[in-house]
Amino acid sequence: MTASDHTITLPVVPVAPSTEGTEHARPGGQSGLDARQVSAWFGEHRVLEDVSLTMRAGEVTALIGPSGCGKSTFLRILNRMHELVPSASMAGEVLLDGHDLYDARRRLTDARAAVGMVFQKPNPFPTMSIYDNVLSGRKLTGQRLSRDAKDDLVEECLTKAGLWTEVVHRLRDTGGALSGGQQQRLCIARSLAVRPKVLLMDEPCSALDPTSTNRIEQTIRDLVHEVTIVIVTHNMQQAQRVSDRCAFFLAEDKRPGGIVEEGPTDRVFGAPVDPRTADYVEGRFG
Numbered sequence: 001m002t003a004s005d006h007t008i009t010l011p012v013v014p015v016a017p018s019t020e021g022t023e024h025a026r027p028g029g030q031s032g033l034d035a036r037q038v039s040a041w042f043g044e045h046r047v048l049e050d051v052s053l054t055m056r057a058g059e060v061t062a063l064i065g066p067s068g069c070g071k072s073t074f075l076r077i078l079n080r081m082h083e084l085v086p087s088a089s090m091a092g093e094v095l096l097d098g099h100d101l102y103d104a105r106r107r108l109t110d111a112r113a114a115v116g117m118v119f120q121k122p123n124p125f126p127t128m129s130i131y132d133n134v135l136s137g138r139k140l141t142g143q144r145l146s147r148d149a150k151d152d153l154v155e156e157c158l159t160k161a162g163l164w165t166e167v168v169h170r171l172r173d174t175g176g177a178l179s180g181g182q183q184q185r186l187c188i189a190r191s192l193a194v195r196p197k198v199l200l201m202d203e204p205c206s207a208l209d210p211t212s213t214n215r216i217e218q219t220i221r222d223l224v225h226e227v228t229i230v231i232v233t234h235n236m237q238q239a240q241r242v243s244d245r246c247a248f249f250l251a252e253d254k255r256p257g258g259i260v261e262e263g264p265t266d267r268v269f270g271a272p273v274d275p276r277t278a279d280y281v282e283g284r285f286g
């Protein structure tokens, strides 16, 4: 199969109600993601091969592995950002509560709203107020809210992101006036305002100091009670602190990346099955 076999075209029509399986959805409303045989290309360069991973509802799944093994590419496939790169293509399925995110009947904006993303570098709108930053993603959905509803949503999301008490008296200050750690929590609040079912985080603490990192990690553990989280991290201690399950990615000898081992975080770190996992988590390479 070549990359050109997998160019995605996106007719935008409303998704029909479906009675497909919901085996990874929790009764409490949380959602699970299931990647099935996902492969990815940039041009003709295949960077992921047949990656299957279940990211369970109400849990934090950490993606770990050396640089260049395809963790970020896999993460971007989970909310259809991969296809923004002109040369990029993919194969396989990503199921959210049993429904394929790549179903041609599903609107791209709906898929991205259901699966939010927080990036490595905090990226609030620097000249926009803290208040408007929180609401900015929501505006893109085209839904109109009353003033009271906006106030409530801003407070709710900043509270969940662990930032409310620090900014309650400065909501009209700009996003750029916050510290790096506060900006990252503002970005988390902005993602939450769209009410995602899953939150993807691509090394969300790599630009932050230890105190801010600790604060974000607390936020992640608080949030997982209502939104499923998938996090890419190079920090092995962080993976152990925040995640319930862990997937170890590797791209060996210029081969495409894949998952060597996945399972409960305690087991992957405490009793890895594959010697390559043991070497990586014990710091012998990568």
Ligand SMILES: Nc1ncnc2c1ncn2[C@@H]1O[C@H](COP(=O)(O)OP(=O)(O)OP(=O)(O)O)[C@@H](O)[C@H]1O
Pocket (backbone or CB within 6 Å): 042, 047, 065, 066, 067, 068, 069, 070, 071, 072, 073, 074, 085
């Ligand atoms: N926009 C792009 N165009 C071409 N190749 C890319 C692009 N983005 C990533 N790649 C390639 O895809 C492969 C996987 O990259 P990716 O960023 O997903 O790895 P990663 O495991 O997240 O790495 P890191 O830990 O360093 O962020 C690498 O070989 C990389 O060079």
